[in-house]
Amino acid sequence: MFPKVNPMTLENVLSRIDAEMPAATDRLLDLLRIQSISTDPAYKAECDRAADWLVADLASIGVQAAKRATPGHPMVVGHVDGDGPHVLFYGHYDVQPVDPLDLWDNDPFDPQIEETPNGAVIRGRGSSDDKGQLMTFVEACRAWKAEHGSLPCKITFFFEGEEESGSPSLVPFMEENAEELKSDIALICDTGLFQSKTPAIITSLRGLLGEEITIKAANKDLHSGMFGGVAMNPIRVLTKIIAGLHDESGRVTVPGFYDGVPELPEDLAAQWQALAFDHAAFLGDVDLSVPAGEQDRTPLEMIWSRPTCEVNGITGGYTGEGFKTVLPAQASAKISFRLVGDQDPHKIRENFRAYVESCLPADCTVDYKGHGNSRGSVMATDHPAFEQARVALSDEWPEAAAFAGCGGSIPIAGHFKKILGTDAMLIGFAKDDDQIHSPNEKYDVESFHKGIRSWARILDAMTRA
Template sequence: MSSFDSILSRLDDRLDGALDHLKALIAIPSISTDPDYAGACRQAAEWLRQDLEEIGFRASVRETPGHPMVVAHHDGPGPDAPHALFYGHYDVQPVDPLDEWDADPFESEIIERNGRNIVTGRGAADDKGQLMTFVEACRAMIAETGTLPCRVTILFEGEEESGSPSLLPFIEANKDELKADFALVCDTNMWDADTPAISGGLRGLVGEEVTIHAADRDLHSGYYGGAAANPLTVLSRILGDLHDETGRVTIPNFYDGVNETPDAIKASWQKLERSAEGFLKEIGLSEPFGEEGRSIMELTWARPTAEVNGIVGGYTGEGFKTVIPAKATAKVSFRLVHDQDPAAIRKNFRAFVEERLPKDCTAEFHEHGGSPAVQLPYESGLLTKAKQALTEEWGVEAPIIGMGGSIPIVGTFQTELGMDSLLVGFGLADDRIHSPNEKYELKSFHKGMRSWARILTALGQKAGESA
C-alpha cells in the first residue's frame, strides 16, 4: 500500500473519531454577535489551538479588539515546498428561534433524515464541519508520513458571522507571517450532494444611493402639477435608462474589464442542467430578465448587473396624499465581474445621472461600499490540480462554477497579500446555515476529508510527480 493510500485508509478508519472531534467543537457555543458568549468564543479558539498543536502545528491564539484569531504553521517538506494559507471561522450564528430546533443546537448527533445521514448542530456546516475536514486531512497525513506535502499556515477567525471587524487590521499587522503562495477557503458549497465544485469567481459589489432634489418643499399636485419638476418622475426616467431593450446596462464604459467566459467553461456549465425555467420556477417566475442570449449560469456567475434595490419619495403612509415630493431616493447596486473597476463604475454612474437631470434638479450621492470581483484564471494550475483531485475522489467531473455573491476575505487576500484563493467547500444548499436545524451531510464530511488530502497532495507535487 502506498503512503497516499494509507492516508485515505486512515481517514476511513478514523471517521468515528473525527466525528467525535467535530461534535466536541460544535458543543462550544461560539456565537460571536452576542457579548455573553465571548468566553465560549475564546474556548473554541483554545480548543482549536490545542488540537492543531497535538497534530504537529505550531499554533497560537492571537488577541484582537474582538474575538481571538488562531494562527498555526507547519513547515511541510521544507522551505522550497509550495505554501498554502487555509482560512476558516470558528464562530457561529445565534440559534434563535430556539423553539424551532428539533434538538439542542449544541448537542450534535449523527442521525438519518430523508434517507441521508447527517451531522446536526449549529456550526455543523458553517463553518466548523468545513474547517475540520481540512484539519482531519492534515491529521491523517502527518500521522502516516510525518509531514504535509505543502507548507501550511492556518488562520481561523472568530468574527466572520459579525462582520469580521478585526480581520483586516490583523492581516495588515501580520502580512509577513500570513503571506503564502495561495489561499484555500472552505466556506462554499458543492454543486449537489454527489458533485463537488470549485468556485472560480466571485462577483464584486458597488452600492450607490442617489437622491434627486427639486422644489424646496413638497407641493400640492393640483396647484403645481404639470408645471413643477417631480423628482420621482425624474428618478424613474433615469433608472429606466439603465438598461436597453436587450437587457444590457447602458452606462458608458460599464463593460470595460468584462471578459467573455471561455467556450469550454460554458460547455461544462451546460452539463449541469440548470435551466432558466427550473431556476426561476422556484421563485414564481418563468423567464430570465437579464441580457439576452445568456444562460442562467452566465447571468448569475459571469455577467455584471445593475439592480434597483429600493425607491422612496413622496407620501407612502396610509391613505392618499396628493403631493409632488421635494426629493426622491433610490438605492442601486452593481454586481461586478472580472476586471471591472469599482471606482470607475461609481464615477460613471454618477455622471450618467447628472447628464439626465433637468434644470432646477440636483443629485446627491451617498456610497455604500465597493469591492472588485475575484476571478481565478481558468487556466490556473490551482484550478487544474484541484479539479483533478476532486474528480478522482468523487468519480464525477468537478465543475468550475461562479458565485453571484461575495466572500470579503477572498478579496482581502488578493488586495492585501497578493494571493489567489482556491474556493472548495462541501456544503449543500439545504444545510440550513443561519437557520434552525442546521446540518452537515456525513458524506460531505467524510469525502471532504479525503478530498483535502488529495488536493494538498496535488498542490505539493512538482511537474511529472504522482501520488
C-alpha cells in the same frame, strides 16, 4: 514540481477518516455549540472561546497555533513545517446571527444529527458556514498526521472571526503579517458543490459595489390634496432613475459599465457548456422559469461571469396598513452591482452617480452613501494545484469536478493575490439547500465526510506531484 514526501498510501488515510467519522463529528458538534456571532458585541467572549478551541484543536495535531489580537475578534494562525509546497488554509469560525429564532426547529447552538429523506445532516448555526467546512481540512490533516506521523507539507492555518461582519481587521492583519502569511497557494473552504454529486473548483468570483441613494424634494411631507400635481414627487424621480438602469435587452445602461468585462475564454465556455446546467430546475426551485438577465447570455454566464445591477431595497412615503395621501419629502434605494474581470468599482460608482444627477429634475437633490466595493477575481487556473485538485476531487465524487464560476463576492481571494501575491483556490462542499444565514442551517454528513476525504486526496495530489 515538488518532491514526493508521502511514501505511505492515500488509502490508509482515507480508511482512517472513515473510521474516525464519529469522533470527527463530535468535535464539530463541540465547536458548533460555541455561540460565536461576530456582529453582536454580546457574543464577544464566545468568539474568543471559539478561537481558543481552535488553538487547542490545532495543538492536538501538532500545530503550533496562537490567538492573535486584532481591534475586533482574534485571528487564529498556526504553522507546521514540512517539505513540498507551502499551503495556507483559510476558514472562518464566526457565524451569522440566528434571528428569527422562532423559525428554528431546534436551538441553533444545540446541534443535532438529523436523518432526512436526502440523508443525515448536521443541523445548527455555522454547520455549513463555515465551521463544518473549516473542520473538513483540519480533520484531513488529523488523519494524515495519525497515519504518517507528520503533515504532508508546510501548512499555515489561518482562521478569521469577523467574516460575517465585514472582515474589518482582515486587510490590516494581512498587511502587517504579510511575510508570515505568504505561501505557494491559499486554499479557501467557504463555497459549495456545483451539484449535489459534483464538486466545484471556483474559477472566478464577482466583485460587489453597494450604493444607497436618497432623492429629496420638498422640505417636508406634503398632502397630495393640496400639492398633488404641482409638487415634484421624489418616488417618481427615483423610479425613473431605477427604470433607466437596464435597457430592453437586460443590459445595464450606466455609461462605461462594461469596460473591462472579459468575454468568456473558449475553453471555459466549452467546460460550462459540458456542465449541462439545468437552469429550469435551478429557477424552478424558486418558482421562476425565465432567465431575466442579458438576453444574449446563457443562464450560467448571467450568474457566473456577467456583471449585474440589482435593487436590493427601496422605500418612500407611507408603507403601513391602509392608505395615506402623502407626497413624501424623500425616497431612497439600495442598489448593488456585481462586478467581473477588470471592471473598476470606483469608476462605476462615479459613472452611476453622474447618471443619477443627469436624471434629477429641478428642485431635487440626492444624497449618496457608499456601501463597500470590491473587484471581481479570476483565479489562476493554470497554477498546477488546480489540475491536481480537479483530478483528486473527481476520484472522490461520483461526478467529475467542475471548474465553475461563482456569482457571489468573496473578497479574501482578491486580498491573497493583492496583498500577499498568493493565488487562491476555492473548494467547498456546501449544498444549495444548506440554508446558510437562515434558520435551520445544516451541513450534510456526506459533505463533511467526503469533504474531509477530498482534502486528503488534494493534499496527496499536491505533495505527490
